[in-house]
Amino acid sequence: MRKLKVLTIFGTRPEAIKMAPLVQELKRNEFFHCEVAVTAQHRQMLDQVLSLFDVVPDYDLDIMTDRQTLFDITARALTGLKDVLEKSRPDVVLVHGDTTTTFIGALAAFYMHIKVGHVEAGLRTFNKWLPFPEEMNRKLTGSLADLHFSPTDTSRENLLREGVNPDSIFVTGNTVIDALKTTVKKDFIFSTDILNRIDYKKKKVVLVTAHRRENLGEPLKDICRGLLDMVEKNPEVVIVYPVHLNPAVRDVAYSILGGHDRIILLPPLDTDEMHNIMARCYMVMTDSGGLQEEAPSLGKPVLVLRNETERPEAVRAGTVKVVGTDRHRICEEATKLITNKDEYDRMANAVNPYGDGFASKRIAQSLMYFFGMTLQKPEEFVSI
Numbered sequence: 001m002r003k004l005k006v007l008t009i010f011g012t013r014p015e016a017i018k019m020a021p022l023v024q025e026l027k028r029n030e031f032f033h034c035e036v037a038v039t040a041q042h043r044q045m046l047d048q049v050l051s052l053f054d055v056v057p058d059y060d061l062d063i064m065t066d067r068q069t070l071f072d073i074t075a076r077a078l079t080g081l082k083d084v085l086e087k088s089r090p091d092v093v094l095v096h097g098d099t100t101t102t103f104i105g106a107l108a109a110f111y112m113h114i115k116v117g118h119v120e121a122g123l124r125t126f127n128k129w130l131p132f133p134e135e136m137n138r139k140l141t142g143s144l145a146d147l148h149f150s151p152t153d154t155s156r157e158n159l160l161r162e163g164v165n166p167d168s169i170f171v172t173g174n175t176v177i178d179a180l181k182t183t184v185k186k187d188f189i190f191s192t193d194i195l196n197r198i199d200y201k202k203k204k205v206v207l208v209t210a211h212r213r214e215n216l217g218e219p220l221k222d223i224c225r226g227l228l229d230m231v232e233k234n235p236e237v238v239i240v241y242p243v244h245l246n247p248a249v250r251d252v253a254y255s256i257l258g259g260h261d262r263i264i265l266l267p268p269l270d271t272d273e274m275h276n277i278m279a280r281c282y283m284v285m286t287d288s289g290g291l292q293e294e295a296p297s298l299g300k301p302v303l304v305l306r307n308e309t310e311r312p313e314a315v316r317a318g319t320v321k322v323v324g325t326d327r328h329r330i331c332e333e334a335t336k337l338i339t340n341k342d343e344y345d346r347m348a349n350a351v352n353p354y355g356d357g358f359a360s361k362r363i364a365q366s367l368m369y370f371f372g373m374t375l376q377k378p379e380e381f382v383s384i
Contacts, residue, residue, distance in 0.1 A: 003033040004371055007090035009081065011041030011063075011101030013049050014290050017271055018120065019096050020053035021178035025360035031373055032364070037084045039063050039077045039101045044245070048270045052183070059084045070133060073100045081108035092117055092367065095141060098134035098289075106144040116141075119363065120174065121148035122155030123289075123310040130308045131289075132214050138310075147370055149363050151293075151354055152313050152383040168370075172362035173355030173381035176293050180275055181357045184298070188276040194264060195240065195277060203238045204282040204338055206230075210253075210305055211244035212287040219325040220249065223305050224256035226330030227285070231262050233331060234338050238262045240277060242269045283337055283344075285330075292320050293354040301347035303333055313383060318350035353383045 006026055010019045016038075026034035037059040040046055050057065061080035065072060077100065085093075085108055093109035095102045096119040106116045118141050128136050142148065148164060150156040151174040159169055190196050198205060210223050231237050243253045243265050257263045269277065275294070278284060284295040287305040295302045296319035304322045314320035323333045337344045358381075365378035 001031075003031060004092070004367065004373065005033045005035070005088070005090045006092055006094060006367070007035045007037055007085070007088050008094045009037045009039070009101065009105035010096055011039035011046065011077070012099050013042055013045035013271070014288075015096045015099055015101065016046050016049035016053075016055070017179050017290065018175045019094075020049060020055050021175050021182075022094070022119065022360040022363055023055050024053065025364050029364050031368055035059070035088055035090065037061070037081070037088070039073075039080065039104075041073050041077065041099065041101045045268055052271050053179075059088070070100060074104055077101055077104040078108055081105060082111075085109065085112045085114060090114060091371070092147070094119055096120055098123070098138040098141070100133065100137060103137040103141050106141045110144045115146040116144050117147040117149060117367065118142060118145035119149045120151055121145065121169070122150040122159040124158045125308045125310045127308060130214055131212055131306070131310070134289075135310070147366070149366065151359070151381075154313050154383070170362065170366040170378065171380040171383070172366065173359035173383070174293050175355075175359040175363070176290055177297050177352075177355035177357050178360050180294060180297055183272045183275040184279045185276065188272070190273055190276070191270070192266060192273070195273070198238060200280045202236075204234070204236050205238050205240055205277075205280065206334070207278055207281040207284045207286075208239055208241040209244075209286045209288050209291060210241075211246060211249045212306065215287050215305070215325060216248045220252050221256065222325050222327045223287075223330060224253060226327040227263075228257060228260070229327065229331040230334045231260060233335055237338060238264065240264045240266070240281070242266045242274065244268060283334075285334065296320065296350065296352035297354065299348050301337055301344060303330070303337070305330065313353040317353045318347055319352060321347070355381060
């Protein structure tokens with residue numbers, strides 16, 4: 001039996017978290033030969049995820065440099081992946097989401113006449129500048145893809161409106177929910193002891209992440225000022241903020257929030273630690289895309305520190321609320337959830353529309369169906 005050769009390409013921590021369960025699924029399946037290529041667009045944070053999920057890359061471009069630009073990442077990834085594809089010669093390349101690695105992985109495969117599967121396909125804000133450059137990365141990747149693995153019906157509808165062949169779209173749920181099934185543990189012990197010492201029953205722990213490119217500068221300063229106002233107004237609140245390594249983020253976060261006895265600023269947490277602090281926290285405030293999917297599966301309300309989201313399903317379901325970057329609104333909306341139990345319960349008990357933990361299996365089954373290895377079309381994930 002000839003196995004279908006699949007090359008998965010990713011380069012950042014968020015991609016790795018969401019692709020690792022799929023890699024594991026493909027490697028377990030006798031119908032696939034799965035290889036892994038990483039650009040290491042992010043190095044340190046990527047390596048931690050690879051170790052956590054026991055994924056060993058077959059190809060590692062190691063392209064990250066200090067203060068790299070989009071031009072640097074694009075050029076090094078494209079030339080490096082040319083060599084990888086010439087060696088691997090896969091039947092299909094799988095890329096994930098919306099990073100520069102995602103788009104360049106799809107472009108390189110297209111140049112080599114290799115089919116492309118896009119995992120987490122169809123997310124849109126319909127504003128090419130927000131988020132930047134992610135919105136255009138996913139649109140361009142979608143134009144190059146032969147298979148589209150959409151997490152929800154909404155993302156499928158976005159693709160259909162763009163003229164994508166409906167037979168190439170499979171609604172699978174999001175693989176990040178698959179990952180959470182293996183990482184969250186009741187008896188988890190954090191490597192950073194201060195997180196073990198927090199009284200999660202008496203304190204309302206707010207998990208914060210803020211680092212997106214479009215928020216750098218004044219928006220991030222306003223976010224931090226709003227967080228500081230929230231802490232001062234609500235004495236039961238403790239903020240845990242794992243701060244991105246980007247100096248443009250660290251300098252702002254530490255200058256505004258540093259030194260407060262109820263604000264814990266930390267280096268980026270390992271993936272299992274991030275998932276477990278999320279499971280124990282009261283709520284999440286973030287400009288991340290992935291956390292908008294992860295936190296609701298753990299029953300945590302999410303306030304999105306952006307002006308737009310490409311994940312409207314969560315907004316409609318009531319698990320997520322977009323609050324923007326205005327200092328006063330951030331404080332106001334957070335305080336509402338901290339002080340109003342009914343408002344909090346409405347968000348915490350809303351149904352997560354992003355998955356049931358079987359997205360990777362659906363993607364594997366969809367690949368088999370698309371390539372004629374089975375006549376049975378996979379059952380799709382039914383989202384809200």
